[in-house]
Amino acid sequence: MLRTFVLLLAAIPLVGQPLAIDSSRLRAHIRFLSSDLLEGRAPGTRGGDLTEQYLSSAFEAAGTKVQLQKVPLLGVRTDPGSSVIISGTELVWNTDFVASSRSQKALSLIQADLLFVGYGNNYGNVDPKGKIVVMINGQGGTTAKRELATRLGAVGTLLLSKTSLPRSAAESIQLKRDPASSSLDFTGAITEAAALRLGWPVADLLAKATATDFTPVPIAGTLQMILQSTIRNFSAHNVVATIPGSDPATSSEHILYSAHWDHLGLAANGEDRIFNGAVDNATGCAALIEIARAWAALEPRPKRGAVFVATTGEESGLLGATYYAANPLQPLNQIRIGLNLDGLAPGPKPSGFFALGTENKNAQPLLEEAARRLGIPLRPDPKPELGYITRADHFPLMNAGVPAYSLMPLDESGQFASAYMNSRYHRVNDEYSPTWDMTSNEAMSRLALTIGLNAASRP
Numbered sequence: 001m002l003r004t005f006v007l008l009l010a011a012i013p014l015v016g017q018p019l020a021i022d023s024s025r026l027r028a029h030i031r032f033l034s035s036d037l038l039e040g041r042a043p044g045t046r047g048g049d050l051t052e053q054y055l056s057s058a059f060e061a062a063g064t065k066v067q068l069q070k071v072p073l074l075g076v077r078t079d080p081g082s083s084v085i086i087s088g089t090e091l092v093w094n095t096d097f098v099a100s101s102r103s104q105k106a107l108s109l110i111q112a113d114l115l116f117v118g119y120g121n122n123y124g125n126v127d128p129k130g131k132i133v134v135m136i137n138g139q140g141g142t143t144a145k146r147e148l149a150t151r152l153g154a155v156g157t158l159l160l161s162k163t164s165l166p167r168s169a170a171e172s173i174q175l176k177r178d179p180a181s182s183s184l185d186f187t188g189a190i191t192e193a194a195a196l197r198l199g200w201p202v203a204d205l206l207a208k209a210t211a212t213d214f215t216p217v218p219i220a221g222t223l224q225m226i227l228q229s230t231i232r233n234f235s236a237h238n239v240v241a242t243i244p245g246s247d248p249a250t251s252s253e254h255i256l257y258s259a260h261w262d263h264l265g266l267a268a269n270g271e272d273r274i275f276n277g278a279v280d281n282a283t284g285c286a287a288l289i290e291i292a293r294a295w296a297a298l299e300p301r302p303k304r305g306a307v308f309v310a311t312t313g314e315e316s317g318l319l320g321a322t323y324y325a326a327n328p329l330q331p332l333n334q335i336r337i338g339l340n341l342d343g344l345a346p347g348p349k350p351s352g353f354f355a356l357g358t359e360n361k362n363a364q365p366l367l368e369e370a371a372r373r374l375g376i377p378l379r380p381d382p383k384p385e386l387g388y389i390t391r392a393d394h395f396p397l398m399n400a401g402v403p404a405y406s407l408m409p410l411d412e413s414g415q416f417a418s419a420y421m422n423s424r425y426h427r428v429n430d431e432y433s434p435t436w437d438m439t440s441n442e443a444m445s446r447l448a449l450t451i452g453l454n455a456a457s458r459p
């Protein structure tokens, strides 16, 4: 009898009140956050600072308590004086080869042997300690591969690149490293053309990488590098908004919502230089604010609280989320579920959604229940080979043992935002339009709210 009563009470916030997500409010946030005025929301820039201030104000207006968590960052720019020799042949910097310091020192002298490790996510029994690991793109995010190489004691990673090299002149942004922690000396890339000139068996290596029984193979030769860098200290903030729970017995337990606020800033050249990041990720920030508003308006309040983290530095490798996972404002073991929103492309009601994260016996029923309630079926990741699971802000929390997920909408074709991914993702035309159909954004916000409220009120 008592148990029935408790369950009824727990259900009140969901049954008794409409889950008010107002698409015109979502639009208003997205329009401002993706405006040219914010200059692409790069961390530590005027546009980034304005973004943090907007989010703080919006979260406060939504009825939450806001803290700015300072995230110490470094900008690392490789100087022209750097040089590299492989097996006695000097390569042309920025054409054949690029590298960026990870040791965060102004000068590194590096000499090591080379080991081809395929996609860089499975080393078998081969020990890469003290070696430079050469890998190809695909099957997972670069952050996770870099972390694995670091953990195994590699000196550096070298991407074997089919095409021209990634933005070499640009500054890379990194979390300021604890001097006691281990790190790679560098990450870099070499073109296939240069590798062929060095006599590497490129076709053979690429064929080996896709074999199911792949194990790393040494590449003959030694790499010698002088890596000179200009290091810039700066900081940005995770914007953290909190709504306390109503029950003193469980008030430290909470639901953690996240969405990254940062984007790519300004392109080096071009007529339109501004990476507006409307879908990526003004949409997620807008959802976060409106979920917070709906949550704060609930009477009675759910017994557990909610924490909303708008993270910085995601585009540079999940930096803000990684920092939060290492320095949480409330203990990680008090998070009942983590829900991350990133890249909510506009459109009609999603044909379904998938949840990137580790299956967890407590979290799974919450996802399934909300899917049923809202009529948005829970599906498997349509393209696990893209490695999205390692490429969004739930990942550092997931690695820290939190049942954390990124909720990803599926479009009419059953894919994640296929039209957007093909034509706008990480391009300057990721812009807001007043003609956007906000049905999907509203549905995904409601879905995240429903999952969180369920987790917050269950016994």
Ligand SMILES: [Zn+2]
Pocket: 260, 280, 281, 314, 342, 343
């Ligand atoms: Zn994103």
